[in-house]
Amino acid sequence: MAMGGKADLGLVGLGVMGRSLAANLADHGYRVAGLDLDPGRRAAFAADAASAVPCAGPAELVAALAGPRAVLLMVPAGAPVDAVIADLAPHLAPGDLLVDGGNSHFADTGRRAAAAADRGLLYVGLGVSGGEEGARRGPSLMAGGTEAAVARVAPMLSAIAARAEGEPCFARVGPGGAGHFVKTIHNGIEYADMQLIAEAYFVLRHLGGFSHARLAETFALWNQGELGSYLLEITADILRKTDPETGAPMLDVILDAAGQKGTGHWAATTALELGMPAPTIAEAVHARCLSALKAERVRASRGLAAARPPVPPPAETPDQLAKAVHDALLCGRIATYAQGFAVMRAAAEAFGWDMDLAAxxxxxxxxxxxxxKLIDRILDALRGDPTLPNLMLDPGIGLLVARAEPGWRRALVLAAEAGLPVPCTASALSYWDGYRSEKLWANVIQAQRDYFGAHGYRRLDRPDAVVHTDWTRP
Structure with a gap:
């Protein structure tokens, strides 16, 4: 804790997340000096805690801090981060620390950390997850930076983090941009899990005829078992909500066009750049893009859908359908986490990061x-075998998928026969089937590439040599 009336931490950006984190810090005895260009936000920040120190400019903020100083940036990713750093830098001294708590691209964080080091400054890229409530009551915190830099703020971050079995949900996950990379993959998994839950709702609602009340009851029941998760819990709450204006279920008045801020896109494109398959994460991004084409979909529904033959109702009872959809959601989630952790392992190898995936x-x-709840199984798997290349190779997780696989396949067949799009459910199953297939179709692709581009291929009997065939000769 700072002495002599000085603040322990400077905070730039007093929006919802910034103010929530500041209040969390105040609850744990830390004094925060806050800066925002909006005087209204500064006033609200000052009213949140008696220890708050509102500041009108960078010089005032830095002067309010105990040395060596630490400043947390909670501003939008991209140019605003660089602008704030440029404003603060002339007032900082060697040994001072900057922490970027926004959703910055990991490559930008690596660049900024290197530039900060040239000035003698420490730099931490901090992934923060949990939304407004998490920031206020206890977020999950993923720090990237040198051990010395992270250690400087570790007591503070450990104090405000969420707790699981008494342990703070805070860790240094690697150097440089590793913290923001992990947050990016977190968001990619989030995209896919949200889409998978939405697809489960879609099938049960439009194929099974489930009411919103029954869906809420079903999801709440699932949440007590292997599918237990924050996202499923809030979806059950959403299904119970009615529109105060019309009395209709809230979901019936919400436009079916999803928004996005880019982190899911970063997760998918980085996986491609690393050559690591993450098809379900990528499909979740594509699904949001497809949903945004609302006007085109309306036009297509009035034309292309006219040729669709009627589909008889499924032979399954509603309870049997729900069981199949439950199993599809469970398996899809497992495949999604497997993809995300595989991408993180590939990034650690490619960038030379000392990343602890169990952490x-x-x-x-x-x-x-x-x-x-699945994360407990994942943690056990990684503690048992830190070198595990894919979570699906863990015997316990693999057995969980094997047991649920028949329902997964049945749910997908029923959706396809009814013309219901379930892109992430289908992508996850193809990933599972492809990953466990000793032989795939790539021999045809290699032959095609060699035919039109003379790219060469490897033979089964000579795998160390690249050969070429003159495909046009008899």
Missing amino acids: VARVWRAGCIIRA
Whole structure:
């Protein structure tokens, strides 16, 4: 704690997340000096805690801090982060620390950390998950930076983090941009899990004829078992909500066009750049893009849908359908987490990061948006075998999928026969089938590439040599 009336931490950006974190810090005895260009936000910040120190400019903020100083940035990713750093830098001294708590791209964080080091400053890229409530009551915190830099703020971050079995959901996950990379993958998993839950709702609602009340009851029941998660819990709450204006279920008055801020896109494109398959995460991004084409979909529904033959109702009872959809959601979630952790392992190898994937799983147990019962199984798997290349290779997780696989397949067949799009459910199953297939279709692709581009291929009997065939000769 700071002495002599000085603040322990400077905070730039007093929006919802910034003020929530400041209040959390105040609850744990830390004094925060806050800066925002909006005087209304500064006034609201000052009213939140008697210890708050509102500041009107960078010089005033830095002067209010005990040395060596630490400043947390909670501003939008991109150019605003660089602008704030440029404003603060002339007032900082070697040994001072900057912490970027926004959703910055990990490559930008690596660049900024290197530039800060050239000035003698420490830098931490901090992934923060949990939304407004998490920031206020206990978020999941993923820190990237040198051990010395993270250690400087570790007591403070450990104090405000969520708790799981008494442990703070805070960890250093690697150097440089590793913290923001882990947060990016977290958000990619979040995209896919949200889409999978939405697809489960879609099938039960439109194929099974489930009412919103029955869906809420079903999801709440699932939430007590293997599918237990924050996202499923809030979806059950959403299903219970009615529109105060019309009395209709809230979901019936919400436009079916999803928004996004880019982190899911980053997760998918980075996986592609690393050559690591993450098809369900990518499909979740594509699904949001497809949903945004509302006007085109309306036009297509009035034309292309006219040729669709009527589909008879499924032979399954509603309870049997619900069981199949439950199993599809469970397996889809497992495949999604497997993809996300595989991408993180590939990034650690590609970028030379000392990333502890078990620590990542540990901090995702509480506070974050993707917290789920499944993470306990993932943590056990990674503690048992830290070198595990894919979570689906863990015997316990693999057995869980094997048991639920028949229902997964049946749910997908029923959706396809009824013309109901379930892109993430289908993508996850193809990933599972492809990953466990000793032989795939790539021999045809290699032959095609060699035919039109002379790219060469490897033979089964000579795998160390690249050969070429003149495909046009007899």
